Amino acid sequence: MTQAIKINNLKYTYDDKDTVFDDFNLEINAGQWLALVGHNGSGKSTLAKLILGLIEADNGTITVFGEQLRIDTVHHVREQIGMVFQNPDNQFVGATVADDVAFGLENKEMLSSDMPNVIDEALTIVGMQDFKDREPHMLSGGQKQRVALASVLALQPKIIILDEATAMLDPDGRATVMATLQDLKQRFGSELTLITITHDMNEAMLADRVVVINDGQLILDGAPSEVFSQYDVMHHNGLELPFVGELAVRLDPKPDGYLDERELIKWLSDLKK
Amino acid sequence: MNNIMIGRFVPGNSWIHRLDPRTKMIVTFVYIIVMLWASNWQTYAWTAAFVVAMVKLTDQPFKLYWDGLKPIFWLILFTVILQLLFTPGTPILFSVGPFQVTVPGILNAIYVMVRFVLIILMSTILTLTTPPTSIANALESLLSPLKKIGVPVAELALMLAIALRFVPLLMDEMQKIMNAQKSRGMSFSTGGPIKRAKAIIPLLIPLFIGALQRALDLANAMEVRGFKDAVQRTKYRILSYQKIDKVAFAALIGFVIIFFVIKTWLHG
Amino acid sequence: MAIRFEKVNFSYGAGTTLAQSILHDVTLEMPTGQVTAIVGQTGSGKSTLIQHINGLLKPTSGRVTIDNFELTHHTKEKELVKLRKSVGIAFQFPENQLFANTVLEDVMYAPVNFGATKSEAKLAAEHALTRTGVVRELWGKSPFELSGGQMRRVAMAGTLSSDPSVVVMDEPAAGLDPKGQGELLQLVLELKKLGKTIVIISHQMDHVIAVADHVVVMHEGRVVAQESPQILFNRDITWFKTMKLDLPKAGQLAEKLRDEGITLSRRPLTLNELADLINTEVSHE
Numbered sequence: 001m002t003q004a005i006k007i008n009n010l011k012y013t014y015d016d017k018d019t020v021f022d023d024f025n026l027e028i029n030a031g032q033w034l035a036l037v038g039h040n041g042s043g044k045s046t047l048a049k050l051i052l053g054l055i056e057a058d059n060g061t062i063t064v065f066g067e068q069l070r071i072d073t074v075h076h077v078r079e080q081i082g083m084v085f086q087n088p089d090n091q092f093v094g095a096t097v098a099d100d101v102a103f104g105l106e107n108k109e110m111l112s113s114d115m116p117n118v119i120d121e122a123l124t125i126v127g128m129q130d131f132k133d134r135e136p137h138m139l140s141g142g143q144k145q146r147v148a149l150a151s152v153l154a155l156q157p158k159i160i161i162l163d164e165a166t167a168m169l170d171p172d173g174r175a176t177v178m179a180t181l182q183d184l185k186q187r188f189g190s191e192l193t194l195i196t197i198t199h200d201m202n203e204a205m206l207a208d209r210v211v212v213i214n215d216g217q218l219i220l221d222g223a224p225s226e227v228f229s230q231y232d233v234m235h236h237n238g239l240e241l242p243f244v245g246e247l248a249v250r251l252d253p254k255p256d257g258y259l260d261e262r263e264l265i266k267w268l269s270d271l272k273k
Numbered sequence: 274m275n276n277i278m279i280g281r282f283v284p285g286n287s288w289i290h291r292l293d294p295r296t297k298m299i300v301t302f303v304y305i306i307v308m309l310w311a312s313n314w315q316t317y318a319w320t321a322a323f324v325v326a327m328v329k330l331t332d333q334p335f336k337l338y339w340d341g342l343k344p345i346f347w348l349i350l351f352t353v354i355l356q357l358l359f360t361p362g363t364p365i366l367f368s369v370g371p372f373q374v375t376v377p378g379i380l381n382a383i384y385v386m387v388r389f390v391l392i393i394l395m396s397t398i399l400t401l402t403t404p405p406t407s408i409a410n411a412l413e414s415l416l417s418p419l420k421k422i423g424v425p426v427a428e429l430a431l432m433l434a435i436a437l438r439f440v441p442l443l444m445d446e447m448q449k450i451m452n453a454q455k456s457r458g459m460s461f462s463t464g465g466p467i468k469r470a471k472a473i474i475p476l477l478i479p480l481f482i483g484a485l486q487r488a489l490d491l492a493n494a495m496e497v498r499g500f501k502d503a504v505q506r507t508k509y510r511i512l513s514y515q516k517i518d519k520v521a522f523a524a525l526i527g528f529v530i531i532f533f534v535i536k537t538w539l540h541g
Numbered sequence: 542m543a544i545r546f547e548k549v550n551f552s553y554g555a556g557t558t559l560a561q562s563i564l565h566d567v568t569l570e571m572p573t574g575q576v577t578a579i580v581g582q583t584g585s586g587k588s589t590l591i592q593h594i595n596g597l598l599k600p601t602s603g604r605v606t607i608d609n610f611e612l613t614h615h616t617k618e619k620e621l622v623k624l625r626k627s628v629g630i631a632f633q634f635p636e637n638q639l640f641a642n643t644v645l646e647d648v649m650y651a652p653v654n655f656g657a658t659k660s661e662a663k664l665a666a667e668h669a670l671t672r673t674g675v676v677r678e679l680w681g682k683s684p685f686e687l688s689g690g691q692m693r694r695v696a697m698a699g700t701l702s703s704d705p706s707v708v709v710m711d712e713p714a715a716g717l718d719p720k721g722q723g724e725l726l727q728l729v730l731e732l733k734k735l736g737k738t739i740v741i742i743s744h745q746m747d748h749v750i751a752v753a754d755h756v757v758v759m760h761e762g763r764v765v766a767q768e769s770p771q772i773l774f775n776r777d778i779t780w781f782k783t784m785k786l787d788l789p790k791a792g793q794l795a796e797k798l799r800d801e802g803i804t805l806s807r808r809p810l811t812l813n814e815l816a817d818l819i820n821t822e823v824s825h826e
Contacts, residue, residue: 251816251824454650
């Protein structure tokens with residue numbers, strides 16, 4: 001299995017004061033959907049910035065598809081990774097939706113004549129093709145984040161990181177972005193490695209693998225069902241279980257281990273008989 | 274919510290809308306320079322006719338143009354009064370205190386007013402039919418020869434484009450911050466002048482800090498999308514002159530020629 | 542009744558060609574000393590509505606009464622200062638309003654503006670900061686040195702420091718993690734215990750059921766329901782679909798159970814209600 005991202009002995013101190021990461025290790029396989037969860041201040045967004053070389057680690061290595069992240073490789077590494085940030089406005093560069101998607105293509109020095117097709121394709125994948133000429137201040141938060149996804153997709157990255165991309169959205173916006181992500185993962189399968197950083201367990205639930213961090217430490221690492229079985233550990237680290245998990249814990253009798261919504265409903269149906 | 278768009282661009286499909294923004298800028302520029310040479314009623318009439326024709330071609334209700342004139346109404350009035358009171362010559366119509374209103378004064382006043390109005394109308398035609406980003410693109414293209422003397426045209430154009438994109442957002446932010454501070458008792462109408470001036474700090478600081486944070490975030494986003502510098506990039510929107518631009522230039526040349534013909538033939 | 546809207550209409554740019562009509566014939570009441578939640582789709586007029594509570598906006602027609610203060614189209618700006626002393630509004634992402642050199646100074650802004658002496662304001666500010674959970678060590682720091690969560694608390698304190706009798710919050714949980722959300726709901730209940738009238742705009746029905754006594758539902762600028770959360774959330778599921786509103790998560794799951802043939806005797810609105818119902822009715826038949 002190819003390793004998309006390999007983090008070794010990562011050390012990072014914020015402003016010479018708080019040590020955020022100290023000997024942190026993590027391996028992410030290609031084609032995985034990883035949810036990185038933690039409460040606000042747990043270090044999860046810092047990790048994303050370190051992976052993209054927006055901030056520099058004090059020690060340790062970050063390797064992306066076999067290439068170590070360094071000053072001379074950072075531009076090439078960034079070509080493999082796309083990132084969607086939390087604030088929908090603060091990453092929207094273009095005057096219109098199409099212009100924003102074009103921004104990355106312009107940076108890549110793509111031929112102008114090739115751009116319209118690439119833009120159309122990317123926008124269609126996220127369902128925003130009808131908004132091509134719309135200005136950002138006429139879009140909702142969820143729409144802006146989908147445009148951000150399109151801008152990233154247009155550059156055909158192998159990895160997409162979403163850093164709390166739904167934190168500032170209303171429930172509707174959040175739902176459309178999550179639906180778009182699921183769609184993406186289905187469409188691109190193992191060609192796309194997806195990393196969602198969040199504190200919302202209902203989102204984390206959609207991933208193949210959940211990593212819980214707190215104070216820069218790796219607390220739990222496993223499939224959602226494994227991680228969400230650990231009620232006490234989760235709560236101790238400032239997190240809740242997904243709704244169905246919180247419910248299951250309060251049932252009597254209760255199921256062994258964590259069940260997702262579909263499974264819990266079936267379990268209850270079976271119980272009734 | 275206040276929806277004051279810069280220069281009040283109104284989308285449309287008129288001939289003028291479809292012109293290349295560079296064409297419109299060049300025409301506006303040349304027009305304004307040439308019309309400053311107007312000296313008699315015939316030349317004024319000709320320049321006015323040109324603008325009126327253009328206004329008609331934009332296919333927009335005149336009310337929009339009127340809105341463009343309203344802000345400088347007082348300025349025009351002031352200048353008109355100056356002309357009325359301070360132009361010497363004969364015949365004198367009547368006196369107002371130490372000032373004399375003369376016939377040349379009245380003529381000058383009319384000419385000055387017409388000039389103002391025509392210049393405003395012409396610029397309004399430009400901003401009404403051209404989105405701000407097109408104006409920015411046009412500027413970048415027209416100023417690109419300056420690159421040879423070291424002017425960072427590409428950087429400035431990118432800065433301008435990004436700044437323009439954020440104008441509506443910043444205006445919204447300003448409104449929100451104002452609401453928040455007003456809710457906390459901010460008032461511009463109490464206290465002496467110094468107190469009132471200081472009252473603006475709770476508006477400016479959050480706006481400024483917000484803008485800084487925005488800039489930092491944006492820089493990160495741009496870097497992550499492969500931005501290295503403003504020069505090593507291709508462009509999505511390429512300006513290219515079409516047939517109607519050639520027609521527009523021909524019309525401009527015709528306008529200028531006839532203008533000077535009228536001017537010299539009639540020794541205004 | 543603390544707050545009353547009587548046939549309020551509001552349009553931006555009323556009387557011009559660009560008039561945008563936002564509120565239509567709004568009549569509602571928000572009871573004193575209780576928590577009223579305002580819910581509705583984005584664009585239904587909620588933010589416009591709350592801005593009438595402290596006079597940031599004045600009705601185009603109709604009247605808003607806040608305790609004894611009457612707000613109409615003709616109310617003068619200078620009369621509004623009095624109103625704003627007793628109505629505190631925390632807008633969405635209130636940390637964007639911070640500006641002062643120190644946390645304490647920022648929280649003192651409101652009381653000082655409303656006529657308190659420096660020492661009175663300082664005391665009020667310290668009180669408010671303690672209430673929102675900002676530790677003393679941070680009071681002398683610049684607000685911009687703090688974390689996002691701390692800045693939010695400082696901003697909240699800034700709204701509470703003038704000791705308003707009405708506290709309005711627009712999406713106060715936006716951007717908060719589960720722990721932060723819990724603390725916020727706690728704060729709301731504490732403020733209610735102090736006798737304040739609370740108005741909250743929220744998209745999260747689980748928060749509404751947790752703290753609200755009264756709910757106003759807005760749809761396209763009109764009030765389509767005003768009732769207790771218990772009554773509201775027991776409305777037919779089709780009504781919710783039409784209004785594009787969610788049920789609390791417990792209710793949503795109960796609906797899904799019903800689709801699978803498991804019907805509970807009543808609709809649960811909280812997690813614990815759902816667990817209890819399942820335990821009594823499903824597990825032990």
